[in-house]
Amino acid sequence: MTLLMPLLMVALSFVPLWLSTLNDGVVKNIAVIDNTGIYAPLLKSTDLYRFQIINDAQQGEYQSKIGKDLFAILQITEDLSRNSQAVTILSEKQTPQELRTMVESALNEKVMEQRLDDLSRQGNVNAEAISEVRSIIEAGSDISVKTMKWGDDGTVSESSTEIATIIGMVFTILIYMFILMYGNMVMQAVLEEKKSRVVEVMVSSVKPVNLLVGKITGIGLVGITQLIIWGVLTGVLFTSLSLFIASPQQAPGAVPAEMSSFDTEGIMKAVLSVNWFEIIVYFLLFFVGGYILYASIFAMFASAVDSEEDTSQFMMPVTLIIMFAFFAGFYSVGNPDGPLAFWGSLIPFTSPIVMMVRLPFGIPLWEKLLSLVLLYGTFILISFFAAKIYRVGILMYGKKPSVKEMIKWVKYK
């Protein structure tokens, strides 16, 4: 174990990274409308994305295909060297960061070239021109692709890949933290009751199963209470902040000059365009499922041993799975529809964590429902066995049992 540990740690961070680079074999078609005709040929198709040049007239026809065999429409309306904002991706799902980066870097390169060409066309190169070259190179990456979402009701709204990514990451970290934290709290509580031997007094009045269910429910509710407090505070803070920024005239001087150069209003808009209600409902559903699943496992192992030191052998694999899920979630952000993200969000042991990354990018309802059904089914099954083992384990002292012995306990009357 001592020698394997570093190997495991490395594997843990690299395996999901490698898995995230696999593509799902489904090529995403992207229609390109380039009114300038300069940029479209630069977009090279890859294994994952195929670019297809269409003209303005076809736009309507292609728009109706979005979400079916077309992933997105990329529209460039003006010469980007003059207006760096004139590029938009319209898609049904949230545009993955990966695609955006790819498009931006291709465009950036061309725009830089264009600007340098313009400069050289002006004739003699003087000091002024050199400083301009410098600024062109510095500004090299000012192309920013606007991403638009094609809503269910046919409306088009501005969306933000960054916001989706940030929200996904925040919720992933939250759910990972809470599952681990409150799962551990359950483990500590079980251990403490066993160590202090109060458990024998307790089970002479209540059924062990009720004791376990009560403990998991109680600690779970503490978790949810804490989440609600955090949620409400964040909401209040955000709302007051957005009000403050949205009306700078009313509070002159309060907003520093540099702040206004940010597109704060745009960010606010994008944040508000996120379907918070859906995300929070799913977050709670997945938190409850994931928490009960892991808390049952933690309680099961804690009940079987006498002291904290003995738990490590059993806890290690469980912790590794949770950490794997965390890394898988982390790396899925760039490609939230890839196979790692897809399977990670379906398999019950990783789904609560990985699903959080995918939610803001918009995924089909059936995937969410299937994932929930699998998760809840698994926790019912696992907690059934956990309760059986817990019932026997809390009254067993002495030798640390093997997994084989614990399986035998399930059959005890």
Place this chain on the structure above:
Amino acid sequence: MYLETTNVVKQYANHLALNKVSIRVPKGTVFGLLGPNGAGKTTLIRIITRITAPDSGEVLINGRPSKSDDVFNIGYLPEERGLYKKMKVGEQAMYLAQLRGLSKADAHRELMVWFRRFDIANWYNRKVEELSKGMQQKVQFISTVIHNPDLLIFDEPFSGFDPVNAEMIKNEMLRLKAEGKTIILSTHNMESVEALCDNIALIHRSQVVLQGKVFDIRREHRTNIFRFRLRDSDFSFEHPSFTLVSKEPYHEFTDIRVRKQPEVATNELAKLIFDKFDVVAYDEEIPTMNDVFIETVSS
């Protein structure tokens, strides 16, 4: 019979913890559950308290099979016992009492009665971790009896108590018995068995090897040894009715122990000795429970 178990069997992975154990506990008596460590006493108690279920056999309470509600009518003080360390004494006792079906008001009233009886009313707001082991034991004893159950099970109740407090617990047990409660006492302290128990069952290697009234059992184990204290300086007397077991001086007296032949009447033996010696005292040596225990377990 208040409590009966009939042919209770419990099998764990690699060993048989109880092998057809049947005990009978009459109402309003103290029943000693004896046996060496690992004999299966705790398992039997856990079956009676419905913590675990037997593989086969039954537990009868008042003649009918026990049901889950019966736990409210049992007070169980486990051998390995503890309390929630961070909780306050009063809160914890209240919690345990309510867990056993008492209303808040009843629990509080009962608790106060017991706290006053044990003279610990001023502990109510102290944390358990601040108490000494003996003090914790008192709280545990109270939370065992607070819901006024008809069946009380004490597993090694005297461990951790000083002699004064042990005596107090002993008196409480006798008082509970006088109130008509049925008590099961599991202990290795044979003196307290003799002092408290009406009946006992001795479990050895997962089986009941001895069961009955304490005095009957002791009498059954008598070895026909009689003790005489003589005012004589020596004892040299041989007779086919008895054999001398031991002889030692005690101050100005001589103590002798003789084993009489089973067919010889006690009176005859006494007459023989009384005729020849100046007898100050004499009695039959009835084995203590300690002797019975050791003899039964080591044979």
